[in-house]
Amino acid sequence: MKVFLKVLGALPLVAMLAGGAALARDVTGSMGTVSVPDQPKRVVVLTNEGTEALLALGVTPVGAVNSWNGSPWWDHISDAMEGAEPVGKESAVNLEMVAALEPDLILANKQRHEKIHSQLSAIAPTVMSKELRGDWKINFRLYAEALGKDTEANEAISAYDDAVASLRDKLGSSLDEEVSVIRFVPGQIRIYQLDSFSGVLLKDIGFKRPANQNVEEFAIRTGKESIPQMDGDRIFYFTYDTGDGKGRSLEDEVLADPLWQSLSAVKAGKLHKVSDAIWNTAGGIIAARLMLDDIAGIYGVK
Incomplete structure (x- = not known):
């Protein structure tokens, strides 16, 4: 806690000179316009999809929120995160740990972090995206x-767009299939629609969706x-498990249900379990590319 208070007490110095980076540009996020360093050196990112964005842009954060089911990172980004410090979950950020890293830029999300925006901004310039879907x-x-890193x-x-176009061409008439996306979470089943991570990618590729999923909603x-x-x-389908x-258990229960067994896709053998991290929870550009690979493999068009 002493480190946290020390950093807050030195707010003008931290905000203006952390990492030796002078504030040089204005960026407008969901919580307003923020002056950010021209070349930030110590970036802390507080969403899983934001972590993937940094890595894809050639930036390893000094700190990041734990991957939802990682130890502390998803397997598909673990090697690239060497040296990064975990700072808690998206929904439970450890502010003391963030402050101790002395970042010169924090990337966060209004949906997750609106209530701690003032604390984050007191540590370093904080740019917030709006939604996570x-x-x-x-x-x-x-x-x-x-x-x-606009370029x-x-x-x-x-x-990514080139990879989508290539996959679309390879899939050909397979795109006439109506594909359904189902997620099992403790106590709930979700039928995913277009305004979801997987929904956007499937729409980009050109797949048809069942009528109840072919709407601009989340799930x-x-x-x-x-x-x-x-x-x-x-x-x-994919399953999110909290460790208990x-x-x-819900997945097993549903897959054994006679109603599930009667579904036309199940009877036709067109049922595919895929990664919850890749198809939903990681939510970033790296997962998007891996999801394209999954689809190519399932349809045998690699």
């Missing part, structure tokens, strides 16, 4: 602007009684 490119471009961001997005939150509404020509086994 849907099109990852929106937050990616904001983080890139804050880092002074690199444009290149990364162009490479239908429901239970086993809605199993008939989860069908499609093909079903992708309840998510996987």
Whole structure:
């Protein structure tokens, strides 16, 4: 706590000179316009998708929130995060640890961190994205602007768009399938719609969706009684487990249910369990590229 108070007490010095970077640019995020260092050297990022954005832009943060189910990072980013310090979960940031890292820039998210915005801003210039769902490119471009990495961001997005176009061509008539996306979480089943991480990518590729999923919403939150509404020509599903086994228990229960077994996709053998991290929870550009790889593998078009 002494470190935290010391940093707050030195606010003018920290805000203006941390890491030797002078404030040189204004960036407008969800909580207003912030003056940020021209070339930030010590960046702390407080969302999983933000962590992926930094890595894709060639920046290793000095601190980042733990991956939701990582120890402390997702397997697919673990090697790249060497030297980064974990600072708690997205929903429970350790402010003392953030302050101790003496960042010159903090990247956060209004949906997660609005209540601690003033504390974060007292530590370092803080740029906040707005939401954590849907099109990852929106937050990616904001983080890139804050880092002074607009050119690199444009290149990364162009490479993603090229990969999408290539996969779309390879899939051909397979895109006529209506694909359903289902997630099992403790106490709840979600039927994902277009304004979700996987929904945006599937739309980018050109897949059709069942009518109840082909709407610009996030997800239908429901239970086993809605199993008939989860069908499609093909079903992708993933499970989030908090460590107590309840998510996987629900998955097992639903997959054994006669209603689930009666779904046309299940009977046709077009049921695919995929990674919750890649298809939903990580939520960033690295996961997006890995999801494209998953789809190519499932359809045999690699």
